[in-house]
Amino acid sequence: MRIYTHSACLDHDTGAGHPERPERLSAVTDALRKALPALEWHDAPRATRGQLLRVHAPELLDAVLETRSPELVRLDPDTVLSPGSAQAALHAAGAGVAAVDAVIAGHIPRAFCAVRPPGHHATADIAMGFCLFNNVAVAARHAIDKHGLERVAIADFDVHHGNGTQAIFERDARVFYASSHQWPLYPETGARHETGVGNIRNALLPADAEGLRFRRAWEELLLPAMDDFRPQLLLVSAGFDAHWRDPLAQLRLQAEDFDWITRELVQLANRHCGGRIVSTLEGGYDLDALAECSVAHVAALGG
DSSP states (O other): OEEEEOGGGGGOOOOTTOSSOHHHHHHHHHHHHHHOTTOEEEEOOOOOHHHHHTTSOHHHHHHHHSOOOSSOEESSSSOEEOTTHHHHHHHHHHHHHHHHHHHHHTSOSEEEEOOSSOOTTOOSSOOBTTBSSOHHHHHHHHHHHHHOOSOEEEEEOSSSOOHHHHHHHTTOTTEEEEEEEESSOTTOOOOTTOOTTTTEEEEEEOTTOBHHHHHHHIIIIIHHHHHHHOOSEEEEEEOOTTBTTOTTOOOBBOHHHHHHHHHHHHHHHHHHSTTOEEEEEOOOOSHHHHHHHHHHHHHHHTO
16 A cells, blocks of 8 residues: 655645644654554655646646745635645645556555645636645546546545536546535535536535435445446545544544445445555544544555
């Protein structure tokens, strides 16, 4: 089991009191190293401009990569640029690209990208919701354009809907996007009627929903739809902010629920794509819960 990360991801400074802080990544990597010492660690390379332009507008690249200020720059009330943000964002997106290359080449069956900033709220042309580049979207389009895949699935169990990922692919039948998320909640997207060209499935969970409701949503709606799609590669937006201790939402999941969904996704990947999965860290803002759930997820990915 291979982990992609980079120290540059710690240099994305979001300012005092911001929930998406460098300590998040340290909590994940420290916990993984302690709990799973056999993991194989790799430095994530930087994504190239060409790889980013497959999903993002040049104007967004310029805003993230060319902003030069010694002070924090707010792109919106939640999304911040600091002097270290550009390199962090490049390595966060590059991790998924490198992991896709390794998995498709057969070097490893599965990989986890322990990176920040997260990505699934970033649209083609807007950085938002703590996200600068859409890491999982860059990885998906790389799998299609570089490796010629025709069916790539993205499973997103972050508590917030991945509006950016959905918007990027909602007219691209080569990518299937399945999301469970609290409703209503930021960013107020991901309604049931949002189905793209038949390639989008959203499962809405009310506040205070526990693991049983989460599991039922995946068992009855999302996993069967992904089975029907028969992906050649499975990508995961692995957010752990649906945990009951998370301060930004009100779902009631536990680490065992993330272990369960991961094992279900591994079985799905085994059925359709030789077990190939690339997972990328998204949300999760209680450090203890984030560490515990990341270990559960990566342990289940590794079998």
